[in-house]
Amino acid sequence: MKKMIIASTSTIYGGQYLGYLLPELIHFFKSVNEILFIPYARPGGIAIDDYTFKAQEAFSKLGKQLSGIHEFEDPRNAICNADAIFTGGGNTFLLVKTLHDLDLMNVLSDSIKSGTPYLGTSAGSNITGPSMQTTNDMPIVYPPSFTTLNCIPYQINPHYVDPDPNSKHQGETRETRIKEYHTLNDSPVVGLREGSWLEVIGEKIVLKGDLKARIFRKDEPTIEIESGTFL
């Protein structure tokens, strides 16, 4: 049975890394001793060892061990044998390219579908749907494909932001971008504001956190859903 936390962001304004999620993570990882960390998204270009250390620090507060996938000789085996998996945020193009290049996308998907608890933040959440096509990131590398884990039937748009009514900027709003996605694609999109997450238990998906989320469906009006709503 799938068990996932799909979070908009690792960090909310003024908070510490994963800080706002810790109460949820205590519960989510309660029967897990060691977590496998996938650091490939490298936010700001951080080295994977440094990124892994940052995640270790956060999980040490929960009394959990955490190891970077790059520390294992065979990353496919590391995924197959993991008690639980956390994919951190950063650049989604880099994350997806690395997962495809190392032939890890399918094994990671299978592992989640067979019940290995999975936490994703930002880019790590972007990859949980059918494709990475609703990322906000810059295409700093060319992945061999945009397909991703396909563990939920929704596209994730993390760090969702509402249009600023005072903005004079003419670049597309987030909503415009997602509507452009729907001119050429069909999957529904969840705009997850920072501080929101989806909890997935089997086929049930529920919105958690203090905020509403925004659901975009092709050719339908956009709706807001309350925390606690099942998708």
Added chain:
Amino acid sequence: MKKMIIASTSTIYGGQYLGYLLPELIHFFKSVNEILFIPYARPGGIAIDDYTFKAQEAFSKLGKQLSGIHEFEDPRNAICNADAIFTGGGNTFLLVKTLHDLDLMNVLSDSIKSGTPYLGTSAGSNITGPSMQTTNDMPIVYPPSFTTLNCIPYQINPHYVDPDPNSKHQGETRETRIKEYHTLNDSPVVGLREGSWLEVIGEKIVLKGDLKARIFRKDEPTIEIESGTFL
């Protein structure tokens, strides 16, 4: 000799489509009767006929004819025979995919390099450098390659915005994204604010408009350049 206008945006706040650029375009297109329009970026998913009509309206103020490339039986011939070319903004992934799928990227590049005057706005500017890898757009389609026209030795980041010091949003700033680009790529990047454009005459590239622009080079401090500066 190359003759290009590479504009951050088609429209500035409160203005009309191409309005702020019209005085420049009168001069730039003075010996041109008819302009070939490339509408493939389809902002907001607009139909290519509607987008072409919008561009026709703007150019009719200059007394110029404009035709969409999709109106020609052979788009490669249309590019080869064009007096001048304008590529409008929208989604850069869609623009680049379409140009590659129709095998137009090389012929467009050759045409510009041989002296056909070229105007790009937003996505149409993004493609003038070596790659589309500094676009801000959402990857709504998968292009067969991120390589673009390579008519200037700079990457363009259009609609450049400075970090908002009051923002509580944790998504990456534009500057962070461009610095992530430079962790894995070498080409310098021009952050063009809305209302700025580059004028290219042969190998000379000059910043125009009222605003400064931001130049990012790998492993070097970011600098601001004044309007009138040659790159």
